[in-house]
Amino acid sequence: DAGVTQSPTHLIKTRGQQVTLRCSPKSGHDTVSWYQQALGQGPQFIFQYYEEEERQRGNFPDRFSGHQFPNYSSELNVNALLLGDSALYLCASSLGRISQYFGPGTRLLVL
């Protein structure tokens, strides 16, 4: 049983560009959450998707948007990249409110 998978593993972009990150949840899970983890810090909640809708959102600007597909996979889009967006982006999946399981993350570097 594959766990949570994310792609790509690493990404380098320049300021002002746009990026799309992808996540496939663990088999049987229907909820996907996205987190941003800056170096040396704990993950920070970006938003959560359930039934293809954004259910909760953390304190992140509208430059961060997402989508969930009918097969429960999800995308995170970030527009107008800033240097401060450099971080590890983590996807976590769960069955509703039950425990969240994290993927390996996508390391984004903005130059």
Add this chain to the structure above:
Amino acid sequence: QQQVKQSPQSLIVQKGGISIINCAYENTAFDYFPWYQQFPGKGPALLIAIRPDVSEKKEGRFTISFNKSAKQFSLHIMDSQPGDSATYFCAAALSSGSARQLTFGSGTQLTVLP
């Protein structure tokens, strides 16, 4: 009110010793408290979790102690091993309908010396 404060920032323990990591929270609406273990270059892995109506939960060498009145909880790792060397995060969850949002502490880097 959404913060979770974690201490210590780093911890060095001898093999076989007990590692203790503490967390405190303010928001009494938090209803689920998981601990995650993260190795370099990997995503956080769920270790153990507790609900606020339980004072202690043990799974193998890992124990969560929960003090609801003090709004504090801690992770105890018994018989610590070098393979336990990792960063540990406490978290607190706020549930709303079908959604659950995790707020993480700042992490504790544990080093277990052989």
